[in-house]
Amino acid sequence: MxxxxxxxxxxxxxxxxxxxxxxxxxxxxxxxxxxxxxxxxxxxxxxxxxxxxxxxxxxxxxxxxxxxxxxxxxxxxxxxxxxxxxxxxxxxxxxxxxxxxxxxxxxxxxxxxxxxxxxxxxxxxxxxxxxxxxxxxxxxxxxxxxxxxxxxxxxxxxxxxxxxxxxxxxxxxxxxxxxxxxxxxxxxxxxEKTYLQNQILGRALLESIMLMDGKCIVSVVSRQNMEFYGAESNDLDGIVNQLLLTVGVECAIFMYEIAPLEYKVSLRSSGIVNVEEVAKMLGGGGHVRAAGCIVNGTQHDVINNITKYIHRQLEG
Ligand SMILES: [Mn+2]
CATH class of the missing domain: 3.90.1640.10 (inorganic pyrophosphatase (n-terminal core))
Incomplete structure (x- = not known):
């Protein structure tokens, strides 16, 4: 050119x-x-x-x-x-x-x-x-x-x-x-993060849970928490990447409520899990190591739904 x-x-x-x-x-x-x-x-x-x-x-x-x-x-x-x-x-x-x-x-x-x-x-x-x-x-x-x-x-x-x-x-x-x-x-x-972004990051890390013998980590930010901190969706950028930096974790799931019973889900993988495939199954997309989707249901249902696909890949 x-x-x-x-x-x-x-x-x-x-x-x-x-x-x-x-x-x-x-x-x-x-x-x-x-x-x-x-x-x-x-x-x-x-x-x-x-x-x-x-x-x-x-x-x-x-x-x-x-x-x-x-x-x-x-x-x-x-x-x-x-x-x-x-x-x-x-x-x-x-x-x-x-x-x-x-x-x-x-x-x-x-x-x-x-x-x-x-x-x-x-x-x-x-x-x-x-x-x-x-x-x-x-x-x-x-x-x-x-x-x-x-x-x-x-x-x-x-x-x-x-x-x-x-x-x-x-x-x-x-x-x-x-x-x-x-x-x-x-x-x-x-x-660099704002004080607010650091606070909500801290909260998300504090409340994260490990699944599948520590190969998968999940954290959820509720609407109440977003309102409490006055956080917008862009204040949550990067939380999922920090979750993935946990020793032993192959796959990180971060989700936040965008409407009642509707979650925006971000997925990250260190390489073994193809999170694009997982996101695609749920109507989303992305790349092998970074993908996302929007899933409806209770927090519990959404986590079960996603981890089912991740579990299959980790087993296979
Ligand atoms: Mn570009």
């Missing part, structure tokens, strides 16, 4: 990514934005994303993100979608459909490519890694490097998930050569 040729031929460019943008969606969108702003100052660029997460607002350009999805441009000369296919960009899809030329850069296996010019690499760690591939290395600056690094860090769980390749680390190495405090960045986007 010759991104410079595509950008060079445009006067107006729109950029978007998936709804509920994470570090990779935000980082890749803003890296592309900053690159165009820096190198093609005459081009009008709009970035359409839902609200930027508080821990990502340090990324340069996050203050210009158009969260209203309103524009006076009738038809963008170029519309770039990163980290998803065009059907996941929510309200921005109408701008994509109306654009004169479209580009899609993504790393999701499920994305077969939507756009005139596509760069889809399912093995890549992140959309950010792919954005780095297409950009001219001589025209990247510190802010662009930080935006790209952020997406790689969040999508790889700080270089830990198996989507991390030697190439991912080489890209990261080149990025840190721009000279920023990457330790601080990692803590800020990945490890």
């Amino acid at each position: 010759n991104i410079d040729q595509l950008i060079g031929g445009a006067k107006t460019i729109g950029i978007s990514s998936h709804v509920r943008p994470d570090g990779d969606a935000t980082g890749s969108s803003l890296a592309m934005y900053l690159y165009i702003k820096k190198n093609y100052p005459k081009v009008r660029v709009d970035v359409f994303l839902e609200k930027v997460l508080p821990e990502l607002t340090f990324i340069e350009g996050s203050d210009i993100v158009n969260t209203e999805f309103k524009t006076d441009v009738k038809s963008y000369d170029l519309f770039i979608v990163v980290d998803c296919s065009k059907d996941r960009i929510g309200e921005a899809e109408k701008f994509f459909d109306a654009a004169k030329k479209t580009v899609n850069i993504d790393h999701h296996v499920s994305n077969t490519g939507t756009g005139d010019e596509v760069y889809i690499v399912p093995d890549a760690s992140s959309a950010c890694e792919l954005v780095y591939d297409v950009l001219d290395k001589d025209r990247i600056d510190l802010d662009i490097a930080k935006a790209i690094y952020t997406g790689i860090v969040t999508d790889t769980g700080v270089f830990k998930y198996n989507n991390t390749s030697p190439k991912t680390l080489r890209v990261a190495a080149e990025l840190i050569s721009y000279g920023f405090d990457f330790g601080k960045l990692i803590d800020h986007v990945f490890y």
Whole structure:
């Protein structure tokens, strides 16, 4: 993909990514934005994303993100979608459909490519890694490097998930050569929690129970507890990963009540259990080591239902 040729031929460019943008969606969108702003100052660029997460607002350009999805441009000369296919960009899809030329850069296996010019690499760690591939290395600056690094860090769980390749680390190495405090960045986007989040994490760990001779761990946060702490669903992110870090545990189940007798379930596996299969049986999906589903029933029924499938896999 010759991104410079595509950008060079445009006067107006729109950029978007998936709804509920994470570090990779935000980082890749803003890296592309900053690159165009820096190198093609005459081009009008709009970035359409839902609200930027508080821990990502340090990324340069996050203050210009158009969260209203309103524009006076009738038809963008170029519309770039990163980290998803065009059907996941929510309200921005109408701008994509109306654009004169479209580009899609993504790393999701499920994305077969939507756009005139596509760069889809399912093995890549992140959309950010792919954005780095297409950009001219001589025209990247510190802010662009930080935006790209952020997406790689969040999508790889700080270089830990198996989507991390030697190439991912080489890209990261080149990025840190721009000279920023990457330790601080990692803590800020990945490890830091609010006091409230730490409290509810503590509660979930305290009330967790071990099943199947300690191979499986379960914890539930009730609606009463969420209300007591004033927690939103995003305050519960990461609890399931912490549960999985218990010695001997192969599979972690974390669930919270989204409505009476309805639970949002997150599953994590250290590798032996295929939690995607478990989630699929219950109408959900995900990956081998990380999956989720929504299950109806009493807390007891839901746990029984899920552990039945996990037990089968551990026995087999
Ligand atoms: Mn991604």
